[in-house]
Amino acid sequence: MQTELIGPRLRFSDLKPPPADFRREVVEGLRLPQxxxxxxxxxxxxxxxxxxxxxxLPEYYLTRTEIGILTEHAEGIARILGQGGTLIELGSGNSRKVRLLLEALRPAVYIPVDIAREHLLAASRTLAADYPWLDIHAACLDYSEHFEMPFLPDVQRKVIFFPGSSIGNFEPAAAENLLCSIAQCVQPEGGLLIGFDLKKDxxxxxxxxxxxxxxxxxxxxxxxxxxxxxxxxxxxxxxxxxxxxxxxxxxxxxxxxxxxxxxxxxxxxxxxxxxxxxxxxxxxxxKYGIEEFRSLARNAGFEPGHCWCDRNGLFCVHYFAVSSD
Known part of the structure; x- marks a missing residue:
């Protein structure tokens, strides 16, 4: 792992798999019957x-609907998540959605995680310039394979933000395993704020x-x-x-x-x-029904908290707390 100090409050850790792993996974996938x-x-x-x-795109309702939910409910989400902790975002992309939460949450540390190195680095630099009060520890890694954060503060409450219905890209058993890893990462007293697409026409x-x-x-x-x-x-x-x-x-x-x-x-x-x-x-x-996804999360060690949906019932942003059992 390489960790660079990019700015006074910005660190960048590179854990991206080497090219040989990419070639191996591609070849193994193409060898399958399907x-x-x-x-x-x-x-x-x-x-x-x-x-x-x-x-x-006009047909792609997911992003604008989730952004609408986050915009409308940012203050309420912040009250539930609490301020001053560590916010970890999986699949941070261009950081468009987390910006809707940062001012309301005022986390002490923000850890954006993405597999696209240059995209992550550029977005992190922009965020560091726009939020000079925020400590950013960006991590380039494949969270679908090895869920290990290169940096985690010891004392602050940790919440993982997982937007975009990216959980839907995982087979249900793999999704449950990832949720288990998330629960282990943020416990005790941590949580998960996750966006998922709902079943529809x-x-x-x-x-x-x-x-x-x-x-x-x-x-x-x-x-x-x-x-x-x-x-x-x-x-x-x-x-x-x-x-x-x-x-x-x-x-x-x-x-x-x-x-x-x-x-x-x-x-x-x-x-x-x-x-x-x-x-x-x-x-x-x-695509999930709300109760269907709650069952998946319970199996992974979470208790359902508040959820927010758009008025058309297209998309859900849901908060889960790590189970105390």
């Missing part, structure tokens, strides 16, 4: 740019992941370009297309990249055969 890639690989510089564009979900401008398709296909760059691959992006659909029995959106012909692709020296129409499964986005 070829699969992790959505964490979306976020190179271009992937981050495209995702920010997705968040502003399949037509609305379909539109959100198949936007008319094709930005989500570009985002999905950019994953292949990233693999070409980082794993010595030769994917032809024009020979794959984006496919996203709602799998209602599983309660999830599935994103795939579908081969448009029989073809061979070389990745890290290994050859992979694709049939015409064969897909690479690139992302799941699970």
């Amino acid at each position: 070829k699969t890639l992790s959505p964490k690989f979306f976020y190179d510089a271009e992937g981050c740019r495209l995702f920010e564009a997705i968040c502003d 399949a037509r609305l979900l379909h539109a959100a992941y198949n936007d008319s401008a094709g930005v989500t398709a570009q985002f999905n296909l950019n994953l292949l370009r990233c693999i070409n760059d980082r794993a010595a691959a030769n994917f032809a992006l024009d020979r794959f297309h984006h496919d996203a659909f709602y799998n209602e029995p599983q309660g999830r959106i599935e994103m795939h990249l579908c081969s448009e012909s029989c073809q061979q692709v070389i990745v890290a020296g290994e050859t992979f055969d694709f049939l015409d129409g064969e897909s690479i499964h690139t992302e799941n986005s699970y």
Whole structure:
């Protein structure tokens, strides 16, 4: 691990996995009967740019709805979370959402966590300039693999902020395991403020992941370009297309990249055969009922607290406290 002092109140710790781990995970995923890639690989510089564009699309209700909830209820959230503690944000991105809470919460320490190094570093520098009273300890790491913060104050109350319905990218068992790790990280007396997408009409979900401008398709296909760059691959992006659909029995959106012909692709020296129409499964986005998610959190060691939803019932921001049992 490398930790740099970037400014008087800004430290940056780099725990990002090495390139060999990226190549290994990609190859192992492509060897599966259903070829699969992790959505964490979306976020190179271009992937981050495209995702920010997705968040502003008219069909993609998730970001604006969560921002609306946080804007309307920031003061009430701050009263429940308390001031002066440590706030840890998973998947901090451009820090757009946490800004809605920082002034109300006034944490002593803020720890943004993201896998996209340059994006995280730039956002952390901007926050340090905008909030000179705030101690920032940014951590570039893959929290889906090893949930270990490089820095945690000993005495302050810890709350993890996990917005964006990113928990939906995890299989339910893996989501429960991650929530268990979060509970261990923030105990005792800690908590979790998490945003998750609610189950709703399949037509609305379909539109959100198949936007008319094709930005989500570009985002999905950019994953292949990233693999070409980082794993010595030769994917032809024009020979794959984006496919996203709602799998209602599983309660999830599935994103795939579908081969448009029989073809061979070389990745890290290994050859992979694709049939015409064969897909690479690139992302799941699970949708939850509120009671369904509360049950998942209870199993992980949390007790449900207050929740805030938009008036249309599209999205939920929920606070959970670590169980005292």
